[in-house]
Amino acid sequence: MSLFEQQLMDRLEAYALRVIGVYQALPDYPAAGHQVAQTLGKQLLRSGTAVGANFAEARRSHSLADKAAKQQICIKELEETAYWLRLLVKANILSATSLDPLLAETNELTAIFVASVRKLRAKADSR
Numbered sequence: 001m002s003l004f005e006q007q008l009m010d011r012l013e014a015y016a017l018r019v020i021g022v023y024q025a026l027p028d029y030p031a032a033g034h035q036v037a038q039t040l041g042k043q044l045l046r047s048g049t050a051v052g053a054n055f056a057e058a059r060r061s062h063s064l065a066d067k068a069a070k071q072q073i074c075i076k077e078l079e080e081t082a083y084w085l086r087l088l089v090k091a092n093i094l095s096a097t098s099l100d101p102l103l104a105e106t107n108e109l110t111a112i113f114v115a116s117v118r119k120l121r122a123k124a125d126s127r
Helices: 002-024 032-060 064-090 096-126
Strands: none
Touching: 002 032, 002 064, 002 096, 032 064, 064 096
16 A cells, blocks of 8 residues: 555545544434434545445456546445535534535545546556
């Protein structure tokens, strides 16, 4: 594994832990609206923690095309995570101020994976 891949894996693990923290901060007692928070939170938890798992799979890919495909899944999971974060804010469950740093990290990670997928596909096409 390259240094870049290890650093990205570390960053994805930190990202997943931040997503877990958001989920744990959601109201969980049975009251009006809190079932909505938990439902949205579970979706966020699933997509936000799946990014690192998919990247771990991508690192062990057998071909550049397979690696690109698995990293494309990372992009999809990040896009979904961004959606749930925005929805938590728009539903007035959590404040934009509290989620903006995580949303910024989501966007940065998305940009990293978009660039990586482009590079991998270009390499695969040139072979």
